[in-house]
């Protein structure tokens with residue numbers, strides 16, 4: 001344990017420059033999804049901003065997945081009946097768009113610009129949208145399966161993510177699932193998008209993990225809020241995370257909303 005700590009510390013020092021330059025997470029963008037529609041999903045925060053860009057920045061600060069913004073009306077004025085111009089939301093509309101209602105005062109924006117894949121995803125408020133694939137597969141297959149559905153294997157690099165995703169596993173009666181962490185060399189792990197674990201400080205390794213030796217190159221999250229190293233050819237469930245995306249305007253995002 002002592003030796004491992006030393007190795008980790010020196011790695012952080014070696015990579016300090018890289019980590020400072022590269023933001024560990026890609027900053028999501030809010031894309032216009034529906035004009036004259038307002039989502040009824042839970043509000044993370046609300047405020048009176050005159051510009052869309054301030055509202056979007058407010059959304060990022062509150063880690064909102066979507067937002068309702070009220071632009072000036074056709075007379076160039078603000079709507080009189082408005083409480084706040086900017087409502088940033090904890091979650092985002094899924095495929096059915098069921099929480100959207102017609103409301104000429106607002107436009108709806110989301111970090112998920114494309115139709116959701118045909119999966120029942122669970123929103124972890126102000127974090128993202130996730131789904132468990134209970135089908136058994138090896139790590140490579142798990143990566144591919146998530147990719148096939150506009151997703152990636154789930155990131156677990158914060159305490160909030162580890163705790164909420166472990167709960168998702170527990171709720172679905174699954175012991176463990178592959179996540180986005182794989183050994184890159186004898187002393188380091190990287191995520192699917194190439195971020196080094198050395199760039200973050202939170203760890204949730206189960207006692208005795210990470211196990212040494214090349215047979216234990218892939219990582220699972222457990223329902224007990226821990227991470228474990230496993231052989232990459234082990235057949236296990238997978239935890240996927242929807243990727244924020246640019247809208248593809250050729251397709252109608254919500255099946256059940258006509259506007």
Ligand SMILES: *[C@@H]1O[C@H](CO)[C@@H](O)[C@H](O)[C@H]1NC(C)=O
Pocket residue numbers: 048078079080081082083084085
């Ligand atoms: C926000 O702005 C709107 C429109 O200008 C105004 O009607 C409303 O009273 C303001 N809300 C608050 C809480 O200040």
Ligand SMILES: *[C@@H]1O[C@H](CO)[C@@H](O)[C@H](O)[C@H]1NC(C)=O
Pocket residue numbers: 118119120
């Ligand atoms: C999503 O959940 C609903 C209700 O539980 C179910 O009817 C539907 O088949 C599920 N869809 C998928 C793609 O799993």
Ligand SMILES: *[C@@H]1O[C@H](CO)[C@@H](O)[C@H](O)[C@H]1NC(C)=O
Pocket residue numbers: 141144145148
């Ligand atoms: C991914 O999608 C392609 C094309 O639809 C399909 O051939 C392939 O089997 C899928 N792979 C997985 C792992 O689901």
Ligand SMILES: *[C@@H]1O[C@H](CO)[C@@H](O)[C@H](O)[C@H]1NC(C)=O
Pocket residue numbers: 014015184185186187188190196
């Ligand atoms: C391990 O990989 C990281 C980046 O992924 C690199 O910075 C580091 O030098 C590597 N360490 C060894 C011992 O190869």
Ligand SMILES: *[C@@H]1O[C@H](CO)[C@@H](O)[C@H](O)[C@H]1NC(C)=O
Pocket residue numbers: 138139140141232233234
């Ligand atoms: C995963 O399974 C695929 C298909 O069965 C196989 O081609 C691949 O070598 C396996 N990868 C690992 C790491 O076991």
